[in-house]
Amino acid sequence: MDTLAPALAVEVSRTAERPRVARLCAHCSLPVTGGSDAAPDVELYCCGGCALARRITGGLAGDSAAAGMLMAVGLGAFFSMNVMMLSFVLYTGGHEADRLAGEAWVRWALLGLATPSVILLGAPFVSRGLRGGRRLLLDTDVLIVLGVGAAYLISAWSVFAGRGPLYLDTACGILLFMTIGRYLEAATRARTTDALGRLARSMPTEAWRIASFGEERVTIDRLEASDLVRVRPGERLPVDGVIREGEASVSEAEITGESTPVHRRPGDTVSAGTLNLDGALVVEVLRRGADTTLARIVRIVEEARLGRYPLAALVDRVSAKFVPMILLVAAATLAYWTLTLSPGAGVLNALCVLLIACPCAIGIATPLAAVAASGRAASSGILVRAGETFERLAKAERVCFDKTGTLTNGEPRVTAFILAAADDEDARVLSLAAALERSSEHPVARAIVRYAANRGVMPADVTGFRAVPGRGASAFAHGLELRLGTAAFAGVPPAAETPGATSVYVSLDGRLLGRFELQDTPRLSAAPAVRELGALGLPSEILSGDNPAAVSTVAAGLGGIRGSGGLTPEEKVARLAAGADRGDAVIMVGDGINDAPALSRAAVGVTLEGGTDLARELADVTILGGDLTRLPWLIRLSRATLRVARWNLFWAFFYNLAGVSLAVSGRLHPLFGALAMIVSSLVVVLNSQRLSRLPLAGNEARHD
Amino acid sequence: MTELWVAAALTFAASAHCLGMCGGLMVTVAARGKRPGALRDFLLLQLGKGTTYAFLGALAGLFGATVTASATFVWSTRALTVLAALALAGVGVTLLGLRSGTVSAWGGSLAPLWARLFGPLLQARPTGFPLVIGLAMGFFPCPLVYAGLAAAAVTSSPGLGALTLAGVALGSIPALALASAATNFAARSERSAWRNLVTRAAGALLIVMAAVTLSRAMPGGHDHHAGAPPAASAPAMDHSAHQHH
Known part of the structure; x- marks a missing residue:
C-alpha cells in the first residue's frame, strides 16, 4: 500500500516521471515499483502488509519464521495495548489520574513498556524505510519512521528530564494500527486479485509417463515432446498434447471459461490444466510447462x-x-x-x-x-492485454465485425442434402460420398465427412482415389466410377441453388445420385451478441472483404447489424480511421491474421481463439473459445x-x-x-x- | 475496585459458558498432560486475554467519558445508560437460551481466519506464544465481554472500564483452569444439565443488572456510581482532547 503504484512513490527530483514497473508483488499480484533490479528468484512485495501476510499464511518461509514474525507482532501489540491503556487513564484526568501522571515511576513504566513495542513493531518499517530512503523514494515507511521516531524521542527526553509531553501511546498506536491495518488490507487485497493464482494452481506438476517397462511418475520438466502420458478420469491434463488413445469429456473451464464439458477423441488436441472428467486417455506431449496455453x-x-x-x-x-x-x-x-x-x-x-x-x-x-x-x-x-483497455472498452461507441471466421464459423457446413431419386437411400449415397471425401483434406470434404458421421453412416469401400484440385475427387466403387465435385466434374446438369450456398454433386457412372448444399453458417453466439451489444447502446457493423451479397445474407440472418462487403484490408483501416477522426471509439472484432491492420487501428482490437492453441499474436482482447456473447x-x-x-x-x-x-x-x-x-x-x-x-x-x- | 469484583463475580457465575467457547482452546494451548510449563502457559494465556479485555474496557470507558463530556451530557449520558442496559439485557436473554445463533455463527466464520493466522504459532510453539494467542483470543466474540463493555461504558472512565473488563477476565479463570486441568471435562460438561442451569441463572442475573442500570437512566433516578460524576469527567475529557496541542 505504500510503494504500490508508480503514481505514489515520489522521486525527490524534478521529473515527475513514473518509475519503470517490472515485477508483481508475490502476495497480491499488484505491480511493484523499482523491482527491475532485483534477482528474478527473489520474491518482491508491494508493501509491508503483503510481506507480513505472505510469511504468516505460508508463503516461502517455514513455520518457524512465520511464528517468529507473529511473536514479534504479538508482543509488540501486548506492550502497545498496555501503553495505550495507561495513557487513556492519564488523559481523563481527575484527582487520581493527575496524581498518577505526576509520579515518576508511571512515566518510566510507560517508557519501559513503549520501548520494546517501538522496537518490535518499528523494525520492519525501519528496514523498508531505509531501502526507500536510499533510493530517495519518499514513501509512507519513511514518513512513519520519521514521525514515530520524533514522537518517541521527544517523549523519552521528557521522561529523562522529568517534565514535558509524552507521546508514547501515539508512537505505539500508530505502529500497531499500521501493522494490523496493512496486514488486513494485504489479506483482503490478495483475495481480490487471486483469480490468476487459481489458474496457475490448476496446473499439475507430475504426470504418468508410459515407458517400455510400464508407467512411471515423473515431474513435468522431465517430459519431452512426443512422450506418451496416461491421464486417468478425474485428473487434470499435465501437458498440451494430442489424444492418441481413448475418449473423454473434458472440462476446459480454466482455459475458455466454458463450463459445459466438450467431448475429445483421438486426434483432438487438449490443453494442460483442463480436467479429464470420465475417460482414460493416452496423450502425446506437444508442449509442457511454460510453453503450454495455460502458462501463456x-x-x-x-x-x-x-x-x-x-x-x-x-x-x-x-x-x-x-x-x-x-x-x-x-x-x-x-x-x-x-x-x-x-x-x-x-x-x-x-x-x-x-x-x-x-x-x-x-x-x-x-x-x-x-x-x-x-x-x-x-x-x-477472456484475455485483456492491459488495464487501460478496460477504460477504452467502457467508452467504446461502436462495434465492427469481420464476417468470415468471426460472425460465421469460417468453415462450410452441409446445410442441405438432396437425393436425386426419391426411392434411393440417404445412407447409401452418404456412405459413398463419405468414402470418397475421407481421403481429402479440403474444407468441403471435411464438412461432408462430418455430416455423414453425425448421421451414423459408415464410409463404403472404394478404390483408386484421385483428387482434381479445384474441381472434385473420384474413385471406384464396385467397379463403377464415383465422382464428387462441381456439376461439370460430376458430369450432371447444375441445379437451382439457394442464394449464398455452394453445391457439390455426387454421380455414379455419370448418373446423378445427389447434391450437397454447403454454407458458412453464423456462429450460434453471433445473434445474441449483436442483440446484447445493441441493448448496451453499441451499434454493430460488418466490415468484410467478402462479396456484398454474402455479407447482406449474414446481416439479414443476424438482424440489427449493418453490412459493408467487398472491402480491401486498406479500406477497412480507412473506415476505422475515419471513425476515429470523428471521435468514435470503435471496437474491431476480427481474426488475428487478415484483420491485423484493422485491429491495431481500432480503439480496441478483439480476436477469437479456438481455445486450445494460443498461437497468434494477440490483440488487445482475446476471447478464448470463440463465444461472441463474451x-x-x-x-x-x-x-x-x-x-x-x-x-x-x-x-x-x-x-x-x-x-x-x-x-x-x-x-x-x-x-x-x-x-x-x-x-x-x-x-x-x-x-x-x-x-x-x-x-x-x-x-x-x-x-x- | 468495586467494578472489578462485581464483574468477576458475575462472570464466574456465568463461566460455564466459557467452557464451551474457550475451554477447547485452553486444552490445545496450555494443557498437554502433566507437561512442565503448563501452568506458565496457562497464566500467559490469561495475561494476554486479560490485557485485551482491559484494553477494550479502557476504550469503552474512554468512549463513555467522551459521550458524557459532550455538550448535552445529561441526555447523552442517559442514552448511553439505556443502550448499555439494553446490551446487558440482550446478553442475559442470550444466556437464558431465549435467543441464539448470532454469537456462535460469528465464532464459526472466524475459525478459518484463526487457523490461518495462528496455525504457525500453535505448531511451532515458541516460548511465550500463549501470550499472543491470549491477546488474539481477547477479541473473540463473547457475550460476557459485551456485557462487560456495556458496563464499562457506563463508568465513563478508562480506568474503571479497564478494571471492569479485568474483572471479566478474572472471573473466567477458575472455569478455564478446570477445563485445562481435566481434558475431558469440557466435552462432558457440554451436554450436562447443570451447565445449562448455571448459565441461565447468570442470564437472569444480567437481566436484573440491566434493570438496575436502566433505573438509573430514568428521570429521578440517581447515579449512585462511585466512578464518574459527570461534572468531574467533563473537564477531564477536555484535558485529554488537548493534551497534545
Whole structure:
C-alpha cells in the first residue's frame, strides 16, 4: 500500500516521471515499483502488509519464521495495548489520574513498556524505510519512521528530564494500527486479485509417463515432446498434447471459461490444466510447462498488470502536483505549530498531515479495479492485454465485425442434402460420398465427412482415389466410377441453388445420385451478441472483404447489424480511421491474421481463439473459445470497472482533502490519522472487490 | 475496585459458558498432560486475554467519558445508560437460551481466519506464544465481554472500564483452569444439565443488572456510581482532547 503504484512513490527530483514497473508483488499480484533490479528468484512485495501476510499464511518461509514474525507482532501489540491503556487513564484526568501522571515511576513504566513495542513493531518499517530512503523514494515507511521516531524521542527526553509531553501511546498506536491495518488490507487485497493464482494452481506438476517397462511418475520438466502420458478420469491434463488413445469429456473451464464439458477423441488436441472428467486417455506431449496455453494465459494476464491502468493520465496529472504540495503543507504545519505552541505539537500535526495524505489509496485506486477485472475476465476465458483497455472498452461507441471466421464459423457446413431419386437411400449415397471425401483434406470434404458421421453412416469401400484440385475427387466403387465435385466434374446438369450456398454433386457412372448444399453458417453466439451489444447502446457493423451479397445474407440472418462487403484490408483501416477522426471509439472484432491492420487501428482490437492453441499474436482482447456473447459481458465488466475506479479515485482524493484540512488545523490526533488512512485503503479494496463478485460470463441469469 | 469484583463475580457465575467457547482452546494451548510449563502457559494465556479485555474496557470507558463530556451530557449520558442496559439485557436473554445463533455463527466464520493466522504459532510453539494467542483470543466474540463493555461504558472512565473488563477476565479463570486441568471435562460438561442451569441463572442475573442500570437512566433516578460524576469527567475529557496541542 505504500510503494504500490508508480503514481505514489515520489522521486525527490524534478521529473515527475513514473518509475519503470517490472515485477508483481508475490502476495497480491499488484505491480511493484523499482523491482527491475532485483534477482528474478527473489520474491518482491508491494508493501509491508503483503510481506507480513505472505510469511504468516505460508508463503516461502517455514513455520518457524512465520511464528517468529507473529511473536514479534504479538508482543509488540501486548506492550502497545498496555501503553495505550495507561495513557487513556492519564488523559481523563481527575484527582487520581493527575496524581498518577505526576509520579515518576508511571512515566518510566510507560517508557519501559513503549520501548520494546517501538522496537518490535518499528523494525520492519525501519528496514523498508531505509531501502526507500536510499533510493530517495519518499514513501509512507519513511514518513512513519520519521514521525514515530520524533514522537518517541521527544517523549523519552521528557521522561529523562522529568517534565514535558509524552507521546508514547501515539508512537505505539500508530505502529500497531499500521501493522494490523496493512496486514488486513494485504489479506483482503490478495483475495481480490487471486483469480490468476487459481489458474496457475490448476496446473499439475507430475504426470504418468508410459515407458517400455510400464508407467512411471515423473515431474513435468522431465517430459519431452512426443512422450506418451496416461491421464486417468478425474485428473487434470499435465501437458498440451494430442489424444492418441481413448475418449473423454473434458472440462476446459480454466482455459475458455466454458463450463459445459466438450467431448475429445483421438486426434483432438487438449490443453494442460483442463480436467479429464470420465475417460482414460493416452496423450502425446506437444508442449509442457511454460510453453503450454495455460502458462501463456497466466503470463499474458501478468504482463497486463504491468501496463498502464484506467484513468492513468488523470492520476499522473494530479499526483505530480499532489505529493510535493502535501510535503509543503506538512512543512508549513510543522513550522506554524512549533512557533505558536510547541515543537511537540508541530511534529504531531505535521505527522498527522503526512499520514492522512499518504497516497496509498490513490495509488491502488485504479490498479486494483483493473486487476480485479482482469482476473474476472481471465476466469471467463477472456484475455485483456492491459488495464487501460478496460477504460477504452467502457467508452467504446461502436462495434465492427469481420464476417468470415468471426460472425460465421469460417468453415462450410452441409446445410442441405438432396437425393436425386426419391426411392434411393440417404445412407447409401452418404456412405459413398463419405468414402470418397475421407481421403481429402479440403474444407468441403471435411464438412461432408462430418455430416455423414453425425448421421451414423459408415464410409463404403472404394478404390483408386484421385483428387482434381479445384474441381472434385473420384474413385471406384464396385467397379463403377464415383465422382464428387462441381456439376461439370460430376458430369450432371447444375441445379437451382439457394442464394449464398455452394453445391457439390455426387454421380455414379455419370448418373446423378445427389447434391450437397454447403454454407458458412453464423456462429450460434453471433445473434445474441449483436442483440446484447445493441441493448448496451453499441451499434454493430460488418466490415468484410467478402462479396456484398454474402455479407447482406449474414446481416439479414443476424438482424440489427449493418453490412459493408467487398472491402480491401486498406479500406477497412480507412473506415476505422475515419471513425476515429470523428471521435468514435470503435471496437474491431476480427481474426488475428487478415484483420491485423484493422485491429491495431481500432480503439480496441478483439480476436477469437479456438481455445486450445494460443498461437497468434494477440490483440488487445482475446476471447478464448470463440463465444461472441463474451463481448457484451466484457463491456459490462469494463463499465463496472471504470465506475469502481472513478469512485475509488474520488474517495481517495476527497478523503485526503478532508483529512489534511483537519490535520493542518490541529484537530486530528495522529492516531486517528493512522486509523483513517487504513480505513480509506480498506474502503478502496472492498469497493474493488465488488468486481470479483460479478457473475462470470455464461453464468449470468439470462433474460431471454 | 468495586467494578472489578462485581464483574468477576458475575462472570464466574456465568463461566460455564466459557467452557464451551474457550475451554477447547485452553486444552490445545496450555494443557498437554502433566507437561512442565503448563501452568506458565496457562497464566500467559490469561495475561494476554486479560490485557485485551482491559484494553477494550479502557476504550469503552474512554468512549463513555467522551459521550458524557459532550455538550448535552445529561441526555447523552442517559442514552448511553439505556443502550448499555439494553446490551446487558440482550446478553442475559442470550444466556437464558431465549435467543441464539448470532454469537456462535460469528465464532464459526472466524475459525478459518484463526487457523490461518495462528496455525504457525500453535505448531511451532515458541516460548511465550500463549501470550499472543491470549491477546488474539481477547477479541473473540463473547457475550460476557459485551456485557462487560456495556458496563464499562457506563463508568465513563478508562480506568474503571479497564478494571471492569479485568474483572471479566478474572472471573473466567477458575472455569478455564478446570477445563485445562481435566481434558475431558469440557466435552462432558457440554451436554450436562447443570451447565445449562448455571448459565441461565447468570442470564437472569444480567437481566436484573440491566434493570438496575436502566433505573438509573430514568428521570429521578440517581447515579449512585462511585466512578464518574459527570461534572468531574467533563473537564477531564477536555484535558485529554488537548493534551497534545
